[in-house]
Amino acid sequence: MRSKAGRAIVALFIRKGHGVVDRGRIIKQTDEEIVRAYQEFKSAKKVAKHFGIGSTTIERVLRRNKVIRDGRHHYLVNVRAYSPEVEEVIAREYQAGAWACDLIRKYGGSNYSIERALERHGISKRPFVQPLTDQELDTIRSLYNSGLSQTAVALRLNRSDSFIAGVMRKYRIPARKRGNNDKRKRRYRYHHHGYVLVSLDKDDPFYSMAHLKGDVFEHRIVMARHLGRALRPDETVHHINGDGTDNRIENLQLRQGRHGKGAVAYCVDCGSHNIDHKPLPE
Incomplete structure (x- = not known):
């Protein structure tokens, strides 16, 4: 000290x-x-x-x-992620209708870099969410009324679940009522391969098809309820139009074996997909 x-x-x-x-x-x-x-x-x-x-x-x-x-x-304020020439191109493309996410994928940088480049050219940034058009509103109404869930509609239109829910509340699109067997709010979420997962209650008659967390692919549970029995592990469900979120029963086919390599299973007499397999007699 x-x-x-x-x-x-x-x-x-x-x-x-x-x-x-x-x-x-x-x-x-x-x-x-x-x-x-x-x-x-x-x-x-x-x-x-x-x-x-x-x-x-x-x-x-x-x-x-x-x-x-x-x-x-x-x-x-003074740092630049792009050269002045690139900033002019970004400003022109943005005014022509391009979105910030598209410009980032094309020219690199971040959302903040795009905002600073636009500010230097006197351009105010548009809202992040694309505005709803009349055609998209009609599409949302028709898809939901056809039987698709809000999650499936959002995946089809490349929108978020909250956006679809907000549109339905704003334009008063009536939501479907749940059956008496649904004791809790059913959870939907996406699988990374583009399919839809749905949670089942433990007292559901098809709970044996669910995974450890109680989730099952929606297209499998739709086919099981249509047939009135649980599907076996070797049975697969094929989407006719190739859309993994379109789980209407008329778009589903029961198959034996893996997708793309198995044959469609149906009755050769009546054409029904309501078939079953039994072991050969000894």
Whole structure:
């Protein structure tokens, strides 16, 4: 610890403008020199590296002199992720109707970079969500009324579940009532292969088809309810039109074996898919 006489000498040294103190060491640079350097570099770390002293000392001097720390704002305003020529192209394409996500995939950068490039050309950014058109509203109404779930409609139109739910509330599209057997709200979610998973209650007669978490593919449970029996592991369900979210029974076919390589299972006499397999007699 420095004595009273030592502290008095240091204070006198500083008052005469000969330097500052960093952890008891006298630094040659004065407060004015450090402040001028920060106004030039706009970075406390760069000033510390320039003078060869600690960045904590620089920050302490800036606080003591009440210097506004606008270095980060200065950097964000002046930094450019694109060249001026690319920014002009981005501005033209954005005004022509391109979306920020498409421009990011094409030219790189981030959403913030696109916003700064548009601001430098005096263009205000459009809302992130694409506006709803009359044609899309009619499509949502027809798809939902045809029997598809809100999740399936959202996947078909490349929208979010919350967007579809908000549209239905705003335009008063009546939601289907659940049956008396549904004791809790049924959960839908997407599988990474493009199919729809649905949760079953433990007292559901087809709960044996569910996975460990109670989830089952919607197209399999639709086929099972249509046949009145649970599907076996070797039976698969094929989507006729190739859309994994279109789980209407008229779009489903029962198959034996893997998709694409198995044959369609049906009755050769009546054409029904309601068939079963039994072992050969010994």
